[in-house]
Amino acid sequence: MAPRVVVIGLASDFGCQVQMTNIEDHLLEVLGLIDLTYWQLASSGHMPDEYDVAIVEGAATTQEHLDLLRRVRETAGVVIAIGSCAVTGGISAIANAAGIEEGFALVYGERGRVALGRVAPASVVSVIDVDYIVPGCPIDTDEFLHVLSRALHGLRDKTPRQPMCFACKTRENVCFFEKGQLCLGVVTRSGCHARCVTLGRPCTGCRGIAPEANLPAARIVFEDHGFDAERALSYISLYNTNEEVVL
Numbered sequence: 001m002a003p004r005v006v007v008i009g010l011a012s013d014f015g016c017q018v019q020m021t022n023i024e025d026h027l028l029e030v031l032g033l034i035d036l037t038y039w040q041l042a043s044s045g046h047m048p049d050e051y052d053v054a055i056v057e058g059a060a061t062t063q064e065h066l067d068l069l070r071r072v073r074e075t076a077g078v079v080i081a082i083g084s085c086a087v088t089g090g091i092s093a094i095a096n097a098a099g100i101e102e103g104f105a106l107v108y109g110e111r112g113r114v115a116l117g118r119v120a121p122a123s124v125v126s127v128i129d130v131d132y133i134v135p136g137c138p139i140d141t142d143e144f145l146h147v148l149s150r151a152l153h154g155l156r157d158k159t160p161r162q163p164m165c166f167a168c169k170t171r172e173n174v175c176f177f178e179k180g181q182l183c184l185g186v187v188t189r190s191g192c193h194a195r196c197v198t199l200g201r202p203c204t205g206c207r208g209i210a211p212e213a214n215l216p217a218a219r220i221v222f223e224d225h226g227f228d229a230e231r232a233l234s235y236i237s238l239y240n241t242n243e244e245v246v247l
Contacts, residue, residue: 003152004051006038008072010058010065011092011121015138016083017041017057023141030145033152053078053151056130059085059092059121066119066127073128078151082144084137086124088208089242091137093121096241123242132157137206137239140192160191163210164203168194176202177225184235186221187213206239 009017018041023030038047054076060066073079084090100120124130132151134144150157164185168175171194176183184205185197197203209215222232 002033002035003053004037004048005034005053005055006047006051006076007036007040007055008038008047008057008068009040010056010068010086010124011061012058012083012085012090014041014057016134016136019138019141020144023145026145030148049075051076053080055080055082055148056086056124057083059089059123060127061092061119061121063119069124069128078132079124079128079130080132080134080147080151081124081130082134082139084135084206084208084239087133087135088125088240089121089123090206090239093123093241094238096120126242133159135159135189135207136192140195143191160189161211162190163213164188164190164192164194164197164207166190167192168197171198173197177221180226182222182227182232182235184232187215187218187236204238205236208240209236
């Protein structure tokens with residue numbers, strides 16, 4: 001029997017789920033391997049009580065989200081977190097930096113203070129144990145297919161651990177530091193083929209901090225090129241507010 005798969009969206013812009021629809025050449029092939037029981041973006045039905053694989057996008061921002069994630073973990077044999085919001089907190093978790101209560105009051109007025117069920121935005125990874133991750137904002141479709149394939153075949157996660165700089169150099173990109181621009185590729189997890197940098201945009205760290213990143217050395221690199229470490233941290237925090245980063 002084909003694995004029963006559900007795709008769940010929490011607090012996000014659904015951009016990663018949209019990326020899944022852009023698989024095009026491989027979408028039908030993938031759908032032929034699974035029983036896509038529920039896809040929040042593409043279905044108006046209800047999520048089933050039983051399934052084998054759960055793909056989750058977005059951050060948890062309500063008590064309902066937290067309860068749902070715990071049920072998902074109890075039900076699914078495999079949980080895959082996709083996108084920055086689910087993996088590192090992403091844009092959703094920026095509200096935590098200024099204070100969630102103050103943020104709601106600023107946006108919604110005094111009524112925002114009494115919104116029921118609200119919790120501080122948190123990544124899926126920080127709420128439950130997950131089996132696989134697909135970082136990025138949005139996700140890379142090639143990487144998603146690779147991770148999903150490994151999950152369906154019961155192979156362990158092989159998310160890259162090294163910083164992106166190596167991939168950038170193999171593409172012979174001119175370093176943005178040499179142009180006087182801050183780039184976070186020196187600390188950001190690789191696996192995106194350095195797409196942004198290759199297209200002329202400095203890395204903003206949407207894939208999270210690489211586990212093998214040398215943060216003390218990164219501080220030296222930042223300062224040697226005239227960037228204050230605190231300024232660099234503010235850039236890193238754009239997608240990584242759920243991770244404590246010390247330069």
